[in-house]
Amino acid sequence: MAESAGWSLTESDPGVFTGLLHELGVRGLEVEELWGLDAQLLQDLEPVFALVFLFKWVGHGDPEKMDGKLEEPAGPYYFAHQVINNACASIALLNATLNIRDPNVQLGEELSNLQLFSEGLDPETRGWTISNSEKIREVHNSFARSDPFHLEENRPQDEHEDAYHFIAYLPIGDKLYELDGLKPMPVSHGEIPGGREKWTDMAREVLERRIATYPAGEVMFNLLAVTGRRTALQKRLAELEAADQSSGDVQAQLVDVRDKLQGIEERLKDWEVENTLRRHNYIGLVHALLLESAKQDTLKPQIEEAKQKMKQKIEEKRRKGEMMDEDD
Incomplete structure (x- = not known):
């Protein structure tokens, strides 16, 4: 893998990931943090399009013991390699986002052009295309915490220092796939029992098996959900407001949906403030x-x-x- 070439480390933070998507022009998606793998937690965020998993990197491991198998999806899909250091967060997020096929999700000009340009390219070339994108690199780096001194740009990796890696899980066709930019191709975990709509149930089982391979007590994991919940709630609110509101059930649903939307909007405002503070240089x-x-x-x-x-x-x-x- 090449040197970072000006790419900064990215925090595993839902506000950072949401801000990154929005500044790249994506609409209809937000990123939420998951505090567990309970089915109810995932259901509350529906529709969930992808999961982004952060874990401690321990090497490629034995291919014979790999959960799933290397396999290219049958239909159209997007997969890019991570070809430089520090870019794994954006690579995982873009690998997930560029495989979402939903009428309520708009990629925006930058990512639409990237997707169109990347048709027919191999994963490594796609990785270099992302890494050489001035716009994507600038947006990625804009969420790094301010470092007024830049002393560690070319610091060698400490052999005792833990390394962490981001990968994505999502359905492509009727199968669950793992998109790891450090692997030669997507990893298939097989057909989704019960159909595509049940993909998070299968993903939860795969993640539980993966976490179980680490020593007992290991807690350095983070799970983020790429979700269209806000847009879905906005559409539901419009439907309820157009319905006959004399019904008590409709009134109760209106209150519930408005409360949920208000919570999301407040969280987005908080993330905007946090991202502003994150970018500020406090040295003065x-x-x-x-x-x-x-x-x-x-x-x-x-x-x-x-x-x-x-x-x-x-x-x-x-x-x-x-x-x-x-x-x-």
């Missing part, structure tokens, strides 16, 4: 606060506390047998 504010604290001679306790913490850190490293200089 921090410098001003430190300068004023120094003038008022109130930094000494903090300096002493920092020194004590560093000493404790050094002693802990030494107890573990790891070498550490005083300057580290």
Whole structure:
């Protein structure tokens, strides 16, 4: 895999993923975080078009023990390789989004052109097409937390540092597929029992098996749902408002749908604020606060506390047998 070439790490955050889609021009989709694999949680987010799974990367593993099999879908599909570092979040999200076929989802000009241009290309070339897209890279990087110093652009990977990876699960045709940009082709998990509408039930079982392969107590997983719930609720609200509202049942449904939509709108506004703060460079504010604290001679306790913490850190490293200089 090539170097990051200007691509920043992306947080596994529903607000970031939703903002990324919206700024690329996608309409009719949001991304929600799932706190578990309960069927009710998934049902509450219907329609769910895809799941994006973040997990600790432990290598490719033994192909003979792989859950599912490498297989190209029978019909039209989109699949791109991850060809540079740090792009796996956007690759997983785009692999999912560009396979969604729903009249309520509009890809927008940027992704529609990408999809059209990519027809007939192999997965690696598609990966390079994404990686060389100035627009996609700019939007991807705009959600990285501000780093005013850029000291770690070419830092070697620490062998003790955990690496994490994003992949997507979604139905293509009548089968459940896993789209992992580091694998040569999509992974088929077979036909979906009960039909395409039941795909999240099958995906839940596949994810549970995958999580079970990790040591007990491992919690470094994150699951996001790519959903059209907001659009579905807006359509349902329009239907209810056009119906005979003398019925108590209709009135109750109106209240429920409006409450759910209000919750979504409030969450979108919160995410917009969080993304604005995420992009802001606070170095000027921090410098001003430190300068004023120094003038008022109130930094000494903090300096002493920092020194004590560093000493404790050094002693802990030494107890573990790891070498550490005083300057580290």
